Every structure is written in C-alpha cells, then in structure tokens.
Amino acid sequence: MSLIKLGYIITIRRIIATWHIEAIVFLGILLAVTLLSSGVVFSHLLSEVSLSHMLKATSAEEKKIWIRAFNNLESPETSNQPSAYTTNSDFVQNQVLSYLSDFTLDHHFILETATFFFEGNPKLEQDESIRPRGKLQYLNSLNDSKNFRLTLGQWPTSSPNYSDDTEAVIDSLGSDLLDITVGDKISIFPATQKDATRAKIDVQIVGIFERRTPNSDYWFGHDKDFSYKDQRWSVVPLFTTEQNITNKLPHEYERIYTNSTWIINLDPDKIKASRIKDLVAITHNIRIRSINNIVHGTTSIKIDRILEQHQKELLVAQVPLLLMVFLVTGILGYHLCLISNLTIKSRSSEIAILKSRGGGNHQLGVLVLVEGLLLSIPAVITGTLLSPFIAHVLGNLFFNIESSRTPQITYTSIGIGTVGALLAVSILVISTIIHARKGIVAFRQSGSRPSRMPFIQRYYIDLLFLVIIGLLWWQVQNQGSFLVQSRLNDVFKVDYTLLVTPIIGLLGIGLLVLRFFPLVVLLLARILEPIGPVWAVQGARRISRDPSVPASLVVLLMLATALGVIGSAFSSTLQQSQTDQAMYKSGSDLRIVRGSSQSLQNSELLDGFLTQHPGLGNIAYAYRAGGHLNTEGFVSTKTATLAIDSAHLQSIAWYRNDFSSPYTIENLANSIKPDNKPWETDGITLPIDSHGISLWVQPNRPYQILMLQARLRDSNGNYFDLPLGKLDHKNWQKHTVSYDALDNITPTRRRSASRFRNFLSFADLTPPFTLLALHLTSSTGLEESGAIFFSDLTSMQSEEEPLPYNLDYMSKVHIIEDHTHPGLYDLKLNTSVSNVQGSQSMRFGWSPGGNGLRGVRFGHKETPINAIVSEEILQSANAKVGDSITLGMSSYSLPIKITSFTNYFPTLDPKIAPFVILDRTNFEYYSNMHSQRIAAGPTEIWGDFRDESITPDVLIESLKDSGIVLPNVLFSDSLVAENASRPLKNASWGGLLILMFMTLILASLSGILLFAYLDVIQRQGEFALIRTLGSSKGQVLGAVWFSLLLIFAFGIGLGTWAGQIIGTSILPLLEIAEDGQRITPPMLLQTSWASVFATYLVLFAVVSGTVVWLAWFTAKIDIQKVLRAGEDAR
16 A cells, blocks of 8 residues: 555656656557547447438338238127237237337337228219229327327217217318218228128218328328229228227128238337347347238338348448557557657666665556556546547538437447556556666666667567568458458458558568668768768767667657558548449449330430430440350350440540550440441342342241241331241242231330330331341241252332342352351252252251351351450450450350450449440341340440539439430439448548547657657757857757658658558458458559648648757756756766
C-alpha cells in the first residue's frame, strides 16, 4: 500500500513539475482510447444506418410475413376436437406473433369465406356473369382508429342466436357499388348453390367505414380485401365479427370453405443491426415449424434473405475498415512505444538514482503502473464520452443519421477503449522495466557515449522478424482474400490473423529503416562535411551520433504518411470501383433490355424516338445469348455471346484501358468489323415484280416428314422462310410458293430479326427479296442418309424466268456446313438424273446427325466471323489471335476468327462464363444461314447521351410522352447514384479515415514535440559550448532545424513509397463481393494525390509549428547559466 501511495505522490509531482511530458503521455493514452472506442461506435452506427437504408429500399411486400391457411369450418356442436381453424390460430398466436413481438408494427388477421351472391334490390340480382358478389370477412384491426374511420353507423356485434340477422359493415366504395347504406338488409347465399331451395342468411348493414390512407405502402397486398370493381363484376366484402363467421355460418353451411390469412407488418425502426441474427433465426424457425403445424397452409417470408444479404455486405464492408483499424492500432502502438521510450529516457537519471538506492525492477514497475492508471482513468472517461459525439459528427459528413439510429455508448465501446488504455499503460510499464536495468554508472556512460546499435539489431533479431513477415505475406497472397469460407457451410468469416499482415509489413519496412537510416545519415554527414554549412554538418552529425530516437521518429512519420497514402488511395479506389461496377453493369449511358412490354412490338416508334431525340447520341443494337465452345478432350465450355453494332462501339461502350492491355476500345471495335459484307453480296436478288419462286425437285426416295423450304430476306433486313412443299414423292415434281404464303405459317415460325418486332406478316415485307438458301426441315431430324436432286430454279412472274444464278456455276452454290460435324453434307453436279433430257441437276446429299440448317446457300465461300474473345477462351481452346475456332450456339454452330482478346468487357463477367463479342449484323446474317429457325432480333439497345443535361427522369418522361413504356431500362447515372447512396458502399471509408488520420497527426505532433523538447533540454550544454566557440544563434537553430528536416524528408519520402507498395499489394485482397467472388471489374488503384498532398501539408504544418516553437524555446536558453550548471555538476 505504501508503494502505491508513493506512486500516487510521485505522479502528482511529475504532473506539476513536468506537465508537458505528462500531457503527451496522457494524449497518447487518450488517442488510443478515443480511436478504439470511436471506431466501435462509428462501426455500429454505420451498421445501423446501412440497415435503415436497406430497409427503406425494401418493398412493402418484403417487410411483411404472410401465413395463409385454407380450411372448412365445422359447427361447434358437431366437432369433438379442436378444429383446424383453432389449431392454426393457436399456433400463430403462440409460436409466431409472440416470438416476433419485438420486431412488429402490427398484424392483420383476415378470415374470409367462400364467395356469396346478394339479394335485396334489383341492382344485386343480375345475370351471374355480371352479378355483384362478395365474402363474409373478419378483420381483427377493423376498429383501429389509426387505420380506419367509421363514417356512418356502428361496428358490428355478435349474436348468440342463430336466427338473428348477421350484422356487417361495408366500406364506402362498396356502399356506392351496391347502392346500400346503414339500415338496409340484404340476403346472401353461396355462389356455388344453384337450386331454388338454397339456404340464405340475412345481413343487416350497421355501418360504413373507410381507410385513412388507402394508397400507402402499409396496404400493399390488401387491394382485394376491400371493395373493388373489375371488368366483369363488383366485389364487395361484408365485414362482421369472428364469432358470426366461426359459430353462426357453419350452423347454416356445414364445412363451408374459409381462408385464414395472418399478415405481420415488421417495423423497420425496431429492427436493429445487433438483433439481425435473432430475427433471422426466428423467421427460419417459423418457416420450419409452419410446415409441420399449419394445417393446409403456406408461409411467405422474405425479410430473412434480405437481412442475410445485408449481413454479407456488412462483412465485406468490414474488411477494409478492420484493415485500417489494425493499421492505425499498430501505428498507435508504435507511437506509444516511442513516447514511452522518450519519457523513460528523460527520467533515466531519476531511475538510475532509485536503482542505486535499492529500488527493484518490480517496484519501479508498480510506480509507473500507478502513474499510468491515474492517467488512464480520465483518458478512458473522456475518450468514451467523446466517441458518440465524434461518430455523430463524422456520420453527418457522409450520410444522414435518423433519430432512431443515433450513435450510442455501448459496453463494447467502453471495453475496447479500456483495453486500449491498458495496452498503453502496459507499454509504459514494460519500457520502464527494460530501462531500469541500468544503474547510475551505466547511465553516465550512456549519456557520454550512446550505443550506436540497439539490441534488436546487434543480434539480427530484426532480420529474423523480416523472414517471419515474408512468410506471413506469402500466406496472405496465396489466400487471395482476407475472408475465409467455413468448411461446414458457405459462411464467410474475416481472418483476423491475415489482417495483421499489412501493419506487420509496414513495421518490417520500419525495421529496415532503423537499421539503414544511421548509415545513410552518416554518409550524408561525410558528404556535407567538406562542402556544407556548419549548421547542416552539425545537424547530420548529431543524428548519426545518436540515431536511435531520430530513426524511430522517421519510422513514425513514415507510418503516418503511409497510412495517409493507403487510406486516400483505398478511399478513392473503392469509390471509383463503385462507379466502375455501375458502369460495367449498364455498359453505356443507356441500355434498354427487351422485356414483355407490348410497346416494344412497335419497332418504328422506338427507333424514331432513339434516333430523333436531341439528347441522345449514337445508338447500337445488341443481341445476347448463351453458347458453348468445344475444346480438347470433348469438353464443352459454356460461353456468353454478345453481338453488337460495331460502327459506334468505341463511343457508346464504357471501357477501361486496363481491360485489354494490347488493345484500346477503338482497336477492339475495328477488329470485329466484317472484312466484307456478305449480307449485301450473297444470295439471288429476285425481280421486284415477282410473286414467288419455283423449283423442280426429285428425292432419291419419298420422305413423308421431310420438307423443302426457301430462306429469304427483304430489303429492310427481315429474314423469313417459305415452304416449297413436302418431299413425299419419288419422281421429278415442280415445287412452287408465293410470297404471301408467309401469312399461312404458324406465327412462332415467323419471328423477325429486325429490331424488337417479334412476328412478321406479308404486309411487313418490302421487296425486292433475296433468296439466300434452300434447306430441309423435319420434325424428327435427318436420322438416315439421303439425297435430293433439284434444278430449274425460277422466279414466278407474268412469265417464268430462270434466276440469275445458274445452278451449274458451282462457285456460287455451297453447302451449309455444320462446323461442329464437318463432312456430313455434299453437293455435286449430276448429269445422270435430270428433269429435261440433256440438262444437269444439282445433287445435295446428307448423312445422319448434325445440327443447324441443312441445305445449300447462294453466294461466296463462307469465311469465319471476326470475333473478340476473353482470355479464358484462348486458354481453353489453346488458340491465339488469328486462329479460327467453332462457336456453338443453342442448335447450330458458327466459325469465328479470333481478331483480338480482352479480359473484361461491360456487361460480361468472365467469372461466370468466358465470352465472345461479334458484330451484330454479321452475326445475324451467319446465324440465319445456319439456324433452323429465324434468329431472334436484338435483345438490347445501347446508347450514349449527347447532352450532359439529360437525366434518367427526363428521358423516361420523354418516352412516356411518346407512348413508349419500357420496363427494363438501365441508366449508368442512376446505377452510380444508387451505389453512392448506399452507406456500406460509399461512406464506410470517409468517417473512420478522417478519424484515423487526425489521430495519427496528433500522435506524430506529440512525438515530434517530445523529441524536440527532450533533445534541446539534453543538448543545452552542447549548444552553450558551441555558442562560446563562436557559433551564432542562427547556426544553432539551423542545426536543430536541419535535424528535423532530415527526419521529415526521410519519413515523408519513405512513407509515400511504403504506402504505394503496401496498397498495391493488398488491393487485390479487397476485391471481394458478397458471395465471396472477386468483383467485376477489378479495382484499379487510384491514388488521390490531392489527398496525399493535403497529408504532406498537414505534416509540414506540424514540423513548421515545431520549428517555430523550438526557435522560441532555444532563444530563452541562458548560456552563462547552463555553463555554470555544468561546472557545478563536475
């Protein structure tokens, strides 16, 4: 006890005598407490705010829990055991509502019967096809004044007498639809009863009500629970009491059908981040138990999956936050070690005297422990109280804080802050015990000749530590992420041991600085000695003579600068990554995806809008489909195929140059442009006045299910098939078809490849037409070998004329090759089988199997399609640029030539599937030359904004004004704004980054001030001696300032370099999405040099302030007094 009392007395005296040193020690402890406590509070606040944002973005339906049961009611007199209705009600009340009570706003219970018809006035008694109808319903919250208002009459009551009228109320719309009011009596009977003796129930209307806010999200899903009128009839529910339905109704209608629905409204304000796991567990339990306990029922719960997704996003967002916290905590720990060593060094004389007078190490440790605890108590109180205020201020800088989500002091924040204080105290105690090994003699020796090499360097412990750091870094790089997946399930967790690696890496660089900095400064001093000014030489000599503390300060400044560089780089990188992800998803400023909207049937209307709108620039149509690539070993690799107009691709598509280092977007766009335009040169152009075509055909034998068709294209690019007839004959036969026969074909086989129009009619076609191919179709495929002979292809006009392509000109007629199974088809000129004596015919033969179109095409020899492929395709196909490979589609294959490659392309994720990019017009032509069915038209439209003032809202309004409703429209600006508005995606960095950086600035300031103060105090004699030898005051100050300049320059320079190295190394480890996969596109390190320069300015201000203070402090030194003190000491 006396030792503790002595420690208390010594601490009080130190606070009075050396308050500036004690203040810096207190500041170090306070910084540790405040940072850790504020980090916990801010992290909790961020979780709450992001949860609130997510719940606001969640639809009303997803915030409801639905339980529905379908039962037949039984009369209480005839039932000897609990009914299904009672069983279900008890389960919901005891096993659902009671468990969810902490999270619910309210709940609705709706009990409704089968449909009834009404009688009582002519308006109710109409033909059944239009007759008004409704149900008897009970709603538990009907008399809740918050949601309902009784406009007339009273609420219904129950009657135990079965013969009494049933009281009911209706809403105001139902009153108008049925033309009834309070006091009217109507009769009702089940709609399923058709006989004249049907039983009826008399209903007395006793009240009329209305909902207070019928259009709010609160009533989502309740539209059919109240009166409405559709195109057929009016539906008006009659609301009564539960007893009137469960007791009276079964008495009249035994086992009448009822529907019981419980709708539970969750309250977003009651769902806290700390209780998400509880709510998810409860909902999972409800879902499982409902299966076994709800009789004839179903359960709909969506909130649990939404909350689980939020938990995954929160986990991913925590990784960079925890990384920065670990970095700052490590740097603060180093700062505490530094100021502890400086503080203990200033007390070396005192400690040596106490040791010489019998003081033991443990006693000195207890004295310092008491001192540390006395300083820690106010630090913990102050830091903990400051934490919610700091979190609130930082939160308001980056996102809106709701009154229900204000930051709060928690036991966790208090505990973490206390741990920080105890850590600081323990560092102070350990440093004291280490220095307490020296007695008064050792102290005198160290004062006159400081050790050049610390213990950790003398025995190469720092190099051993660097080896360990290298192994840890290698492990992190091999792990590929700071998240690890559980072997038992798909749950991801943060690997905290790996998060320590970056700060260990920085400390490893610090160890190298501590070892080599003295050598560099010594070399600098020798270089300056013959050429430099006296003050520069003196400053460099001073640091090289006792480099341990200056080197430690260099490391502190290096760590602070490195954190500033890493933090600013990560902050700008992650923010830019959110923008890049949004742009990658949209692909361009505007992307329209074909949906089920009927307005997309009108291609011309949409085309006209897109081409004439003044705010829109270039437009590109695109087609997206799946495919496959057959590689070695008969392995089929799924691929994604994007065919897009290449003319303006470079100006429309968003692209980053790092996606494909050898190529720019201009190179890529040019690489898929067709070498020629076969759709313009191939085929036989038919006379504009022709009305059909004819062909003489002879099969080698009759085929009952084989049909010959012609594939054509009109002048607008519409492809279509016309049937030339069945090949069920064995002799020569003339097959003819007129163009208007198109209208006789099943609509689904008249799909158009033009824009968004789905089906063609003859009226949609514009001559002249081009005959592209003749092909065979069969419902069962070509299961056996065969052949047909054909000749005399003519156009049907006033007089039939042979077509320009003579069939014996072999270079213009080619088989349609199956590129997956080449060699299945052959084409030959034949003179032995002909329609006319002495003429020739063409023989087309086939073998069984194969995919795609089977027949002949007219035009030039087919060449592969130019294509961009992902790098994965090059690897899986063992191909290179310039090679040709086969791309398999759903039912046909295409030859493609690899003209370039890229790792990424907007809207295509190589992690999901390797991809191929083609020119759309070229792809459309080749597909229609190989596909059995006409290829579908574009599935997407890409476009860019010419006018920056055009916003998504303005464009949507313009579309509506033009009569166009598009259900699936992606705007890059909207996606970017959506990502920016999500706290977990955008604001998770800003607040803590500012807090951490300011903490390190204060730490650096305190470390530099303490070093400068102690350095000047210890060197007063040296300064006085230099002054007596003729040096000026400016030279003395110059030596001090030059020492600080060296520390500042080395710290800033090394910190910038180390920050870039560490940032670049760990950036790939942060590219993790919620599913544990890497994000697409990958992050691109963005160093915000403006922020880095601001870091330099702040640190420069710290050093400048220290220099000014030193100038003032050294000016106060009394040389005579210092020299006399030195004489007295001797």
